[in-house]
Amino acid sequence: MELEIRADGPMIRVRAISPRMCTNESYAIVDVTRSKGATLDAPPGSGADPLGLALIVSLVTLPVSALITAVVLATSSDTTTRERKVLKANVTHCPIYGANLRVTYAMPSGLVIEKVTDVYGGATEHVPPDEPESGVVVVRVGDVAGRSVTYIRDPEAAARKAIEDCQRNRREALLHAQTLTDIHARTRALQNLPRCDEPASD
Numbered sequence: 001m002e003l004e005i006r007a008d009g010p011m012i013r014v015r016a017i018s019p020r021m022c023t024n025e026s027y028a029i030v031d032v033t034r035s036k037g038a039t040l041d042a043p044p045g046s047g048a049d050p051l052g053l054a055l056i057v058s059l060v061t062l063p064v065s066a067l068i069t070a071v072v073l074a075t076s077s078d079t080t081t082r083e084r085k086v087l088k089a090n091v092t093h094c095p096i097y098g099a100n101l102r103v104t105y106a107m108p109s110g111l112v113i114e115k116v117t118d119v120y121g122g123a124t125e126h127v128p129p130d131e132p133e134s135g136v137v138v139v140r141v142g143d144v145a146g147r148s149v150t151y152i153r154d155p156e157a158a159a160r161k162a163i164e165d166c167q168r169n170r171r172e173a174l175l176h177a178q179t180l181t182d183i184h185a186r187t188r189a190l191q192n193l194p195r196c197d198e199p200a201s202d
Contacts, residue, residue: 001098005139007151010127012105012137016098017121026088033080097121101142108135117141127151134158166196 004015098121105113105125109132115123127137133153140146152158170193177189 001142001144003141003144003147005141005147005149007137007149009155010151010153012125012127012139012149012151014103014117014123014139014141015121016101016117016141018096018098020094020096022092022094024090024092025086026090027084027086029082030085031080032083033078035078098142104140104146106138106140106146107131108137127153163196166194170194170196 001016001018004013004017006013097119098117099119101117101121101123103115103117103123103125105115107113107127109130111128111131113125115125117123123141127135134151136148136150138146138148173189173193177186177193180186180189
């Protein structure tokens with residue numbers, strides 16, 4: 001069984017599937033006609049056509065098996081049957097979904113929430129509002145060992161905060177560099193100032 005566990009903001013999504021390949025056949029119903037026939041062999045070395053030989057030699061000299069075959073052919077006719085003929089075979093993905101599996105979400109606070117996967121092997125849980133703005137949730141599905149996933153409740157707010165912290169650290173580092181009297185030390189400090197990227201605006 002394969003597990004997909006991811007965080008979309010405060011939503012923890014789980015999906016359990018078992019990969020499988022299936023073959024789908026396209027076919028048509030066709031009529032198949034079969035005819036009965038027989039072959040009479042000429043004596044070895046005669047060089048004669050079997051049918052010509054049958055005309056020359058007296059009927060009483062024909063093998064018994066040939067006479068029986070002639071009777072069967074005289075009383076039989078062509079037979080027609082309907083059969084299925086495969087026209088094309090397609091191989092496609094047809095996974096087996098892990099339905100009705102027990103899922104547990106262990107929140108950063110220690111709270112454990114239980115869910116059951118749906119018919120498509122999926123389960124979703126929202127991180128409660130009293131949990132931290134970001135953290136790690138340990139997810140366990142069925143008998144599979146727990147897996148950790150990191151969530152950020154508001155990714156845009158977290159990105160803005162990271163830039164604000166970077167800019168604050170940059171200002172403090174710049175003030176420190178300005179206090180240095182050694183020119184080489186000041187140059188190195190200025191070269192090592194944090195670089196802060198502004199968030200993309202719409």
